Amino acid sequence: MGLVKRGKVWWMYFNYQGKQVRKSSGTSDRKLADAIFSKIKVQMVEGQYFERATAASHTFIELMERYEKEHVERKLRHRGLKGYMANLRRFFGTYNLAEITPKVIVAYKNKRYEDGMAPATINRELANLKKAFNLAMREWEWCHQNPVSRVSMEKENNKRDRWLNSEEEVSLLAACAPWLHDLITFALNTGMRMGEILDLTWRGVDFNRRTVTVFRSKNGERRTIPVNQAVLTVLKNKAKVRSLATDRVFCSKAFTPIESGHLRRAFRLALSKAKIEDFHFHDLRHTFATTLVQSGIDLYKVQQLLGHKSPIMTQRYAHHYPESLRDGVEILDRRRDSSTKVAQSAGLEAGVNYVSG
Secondary structure, eight states: OEEEEETTEEEEEEEETTEEEEEEOSOSOHHHHHHHHHHHHHHHHTTOHHHHHHHHTSBHHHHHHHHHHHTGGGSTTHHHHHHHHHHHHHHHTTOBGGGOOHHHHHHHHHHHHHTTOOHHHHHHHHHHHHHHHHHHHHTSOSOSOOGGGGSOOOOOOOOOOOOOOHHHHHHHHHTSOHHHHHHHHHHHHHOOOHHHHHTOBGGGEETTTTEEEESSOTTSOOEEEEOOHHHHHHHHHHHHTOOTTOOBSSBOTTSOBOOHHHHHHHHHHHHHHHTOOSOOTTHHHHHHHHHHHHTTOOHHHHHHHHTOSSHHHHGGGGGGOGGGGHHHHHHHHHHHHHHHHHHHHHHHHHHHHHHHO
8 A cells, every 4th residue: 555656646556345446646746645645545444435436437427318318308398307407517527426526516506607597497407416416326326425415505586476467468479470379378378387388298188078187297296277268279270280290289380399498489589579578488377377366266276277286386376366355354344234233123122112111
């Protein structure tokens, strides 16, 4: 066991678990090489050296390729996940798994903020990185710890309160190409998420019951949604030109899947043409919910239509319709009126008795 200089670099020689190991220190500085060798000896004593060596033998690119094949491609919303993976590859592409530490991950977060990304986007990317490391650790045995679990997630501000008023809705639809007009009409009248709409298949459409079914929503559950006449019209028109090449309801002219990125670009152009600012595609879902609440539909029904597991998510719309609370205070008026009538009736009866006496 010791250090040997080969050329300009110091090499470390030692035995580990009955095998001779030869490893470069990566430096020509003897003091630094001694420090690196001392750290490895500590790791061997603690039983961590082999674990780190195993992680170092796998690259981040290998991790992403296997993660994509065995996890991402099985997801309905894999297009968005692949976008997150592309950003991760650009930053971590030259690393092996042992080199990806909490410090490096924090550097990635800082870089994404410099790129102008929102906390929610950064959190989605970190969540995918964490999932990939969990698979590598628990199922593939490529590493023995998950560095992402030691990094804090970013605080998100998802409480957007933006929806289309009736004039904006008319302007937006008028600015859309026919294919986009159908998609937006569908979103405004079902409250479905972009991924749910793009993944909708004819198997999930029931013209007799007038429903559409999301077989796997964001929370992993199946959801059946009743549809109105506006949506039925869109579906019937789509059914007239459907192709056996695909089961998707919404697809391109070539009957290929519509990419979310292409949809977002077309949506932004329509917003610009309609002169509508600060509006996202997901806000169509907010518009659906807000319109229902403002029309007096109770929050429980809105919750079921949106597919929220908890009523807390739906409570954000409660302030849009204070009139729905009015019957709660008007009952006090009815109670007082009832008490007054009883008192008047009792007084009148007493007066009659007095006269007759």
